[in-house]
Amino acid sequence: MTAQIIAVAIFVVMFALIVSEKIERQWVSLGCGLLMLIVVFGICMQDMEAVYETLNLKAFITGDFWYERGAGENASTGINWSTIVFIYGMMIMVEGMGVSGFFRWLCLRIAKAVKYRAVPILITFMVISFVLAMFIDSITVILFLVSVTVELAGLLGFSPIPVILAEVFCANLGGAATMCGDPPNIIIGTSLGYTFADYVLNTGLLAVISLIFTVMYFYFCFRKELATSTNTEVSKKYPEPVSAIKERGRFAISCIIFASAVILLVTHAITGLTVASIGVLIAVATILTSGKEAVKFIKKADYKTLSFFVGLFIVVGGLEKTGVLNLIADLIEGISGNDPKLMVAIILWLSAIASAFVDNIPFAATMIPVIKALAASSGVDLSVLAWTLAMGTDIGGSATPIGASANVVGISIASKNGHMIGWGKYCKYLAPATVMVILISMIGIFLRYF
């Protein structure tokens, strides 16, 4: 009981400190993780085995961590090293792609293809935001898309805010479609043993259906505002897509590495390569082909986020080992009265509402042991609860400006360029869109799995 109380207290303090931003979040999670190891496992439980299991260092020396023929990732508790290694690899690959000018080239190419017209730009940029976010972290996608959007809006004479809002929403939606699109999905997938294909066939399908409705929604919201685009006669000023490519060789290599990463991810259930192996492969490929810039790419990887994950997994491991998460699972089961549909609805809406206000990564990491316990005790298929959790956490974050990283980055870049997006303007359009997609997801899950 004491261990449970202390574990919950550490978790609550960690969340409060992350929200307050007084201390950088990686120090908060690492500090709280250390407290969990020493106080909860060491002093209260006196269980060294729990410490080893939570640190999970043995994962690196198991063959399944790198290669697993015919099955998904190893389900394990504690630090999810697969997630960390994969995200690290993606960070290095994305650094290489950014330097080569790939993202800017793609955006300008599309803008040119639609003849620099505002409404088609809105629609195509939503789709490209969705597609890119399926494979690349949403922060990078938004960073490049929003910058190009602001530039094009300035040239074409329309307000970029509608397009930015739509891009942010679609980046979060695209992230929900695949295993590597959003950190909660990677954590859920690697913790519960699901593959890339599993995601595409489940959350992917829901995300694509939602995208169709989302495009229609934003079209009807913004078509009049964008139709008043003022400038149609300055075509000479439009930046040529080719101008974005800084070095042709580097650009070609980046495209090849990105295409290889996508192929490896799509086929990883067939090849047996785990996401950790894929992360290492793409990082090594980027480093080997980057020459002098390799060191810069390694240095620029976001080690703060990776450290944050390490601490977070330890804290969540503490909640799991002390049985706190089982209590939450029992509570949800009690409320739902063992009705699978009600259980799904609770998880979906709870995840969505929580993710709208707090970081969805800690939330998802905390909920994984909860849905495992729920599936075991209620008999509901674990995969259904996993897809529900993934959709709730990924989409819920779109509802408010602070719900997801892409929202914060998009608003920040827009505001720096003089296009201020406050809570009112943001929520007016994106909160209803979020509710719409959560409803679509709920109906989709009910129709398909029950």
Next chain:
Amino acid sequence: MENQIIIALGREFGSGGHEAGQKLADRYGIKFLDHYLLQTIADEKCIDIDLLKKYDEKPKNRILSRTVSGYSNALEEHVANFQFDYIRKIADEGESFVVIGRCAEHILRGNPALISVFVLGNMDEKCKRIMDKYNLSHDEALRLMKRKDATRKSYHNYYCSGKWGDSRNYDLCINSSNLGVDGVVDIIELLVKRELSSREALL
């Protein structure tokens, strides 16, 4: 550049610091940067001035904002940074000006033309000035003063390493209740004269 003067004037609400700053700017015939500096930013960036005013000199709301990899959704932070950038830019261009608040003593630290002053006042005098200026009762004036000072302090301490009103962060701290606004202006003028003559002596 050798005659450039930048007077960064921090102030307690009701201390008359703003009025003193305006008088100094008039005496020297230099720019006066208070909240009207927002108009310049609004014109430059084509932003609605009312939107900028709404977030001017306000601390960011920690519950409603989040920072990711150095990017923040807090509009208070963006408005503050617009102003900091503008102040730095005109300081680098060699312009002389008086700037009210906006963490100027911190963001221009190291600039040889900078003279930083903090104007404070006794509670009663500040209250009286607020009551006269805004036509408020004593209690209303007191509440307004407390609220405004708390906001300024929180705003300042978020962006600056030194604390708001801490005498170690300023060249001079003056109590306007003892000297009156004109007295404050005279003292600062004296400081400016000494500063300019010491610069001349160095040349």
